Amino acid sequence: MIDGDTVEVEFEDGETDTIRFIGVDTPETSLGDVSPDEYEGIPDTQAARDHLYNWGQQASDYATNQLEGETVRVVTDDEGDRRGSYGRLLAYIYLGETNFNQQLLEDGYARVYDSSLSLREDFDSTEEEARSNDVGLWDFDTEETATPTPTPEPESDNGGSGGGVTTPTPSGDASDPYDCGDFDSQEAAQQVYDSDPSDPSGLDADDDGEACESL
Incomplete structure (x- = not known):
């Protein structure tokens, strides 16, 4: 085996050849070569690349388990090229x-490759069914991996029209007016710290210039 869509075969006369499965394409087994845009409905994100890379590995394992050591029949297609650009x-x-x-398509290990072949209509139908049922590599939740929408900052309560950070009412005495629990965000604590770097409330416990880093 080489990968999910390419195998080495030995013919009865002892000759060997590399066979590229016509009409199908499994995901690459090298992460840097994975191309999500080749797979309909799969976004071009790192999560999608990782997802397809994983399925490329699974396709390779599946083909190995199914074909290694087995007697198979090799059939070329008169409507397509006999050999590909790499001589396979x-x-x-x-x-x-x-x-x-076609089994690779049915089980969701591959997509239909854009090439001439007599079984193109059957292959397209098989892939479409696998996609519509989220079989194999098509089972990818685009919503969970979408870039989250930033949460708007709260409006300032100082009467201004801009979006600022609300400063809480001091909870302590004048010498120690705040503690980190008074703030809803690190940004709010930082604003108070920046207004008086002497830090009477001890908001910057480790003296690194960052207030209430636990928030």
Whole structure:
């Protein structure tokens, strides 16, 4: 095996050849080569790249488990090229009566590759069904991995129209008016600290210029 859509085969006469499964494409097994935009509905995010990389590994393992050591039938397609740009033989692999290329699509390990082939309509239909049912690599939740919408900052209560940080009412005496529990955010605590760097409330416990870092 080489990866999920490419295998080495030995023919009955002892000759060997590299077979590229015609009409299908499994995700790359090198993270840097993964291209989410090739997979309909999968966004181009790091989470999606990791997701497809994982499925590329699974596709490779699946093909190895199913095909290694097995007797298969290699069938070329008269409507497509016999060899690809890397010199590999383009063919369908049949394991018994099962078209393994199409099985990869059905189980969600691959997408239809944009090439000429006589089974294109069948392959497109198989991929569409897998996508609509979130099978395999198509089971990716785009909502959970979307960039979160920033939370608006609270409006200032000092009468201004801009969006500022609300300063809480002091809870202590004049010599120690605040503690970190008085603030809803680190930014609010920082504003009080910056207004009096002598820090009478001890908001900057480690003297690094950052107030209430636990917030």
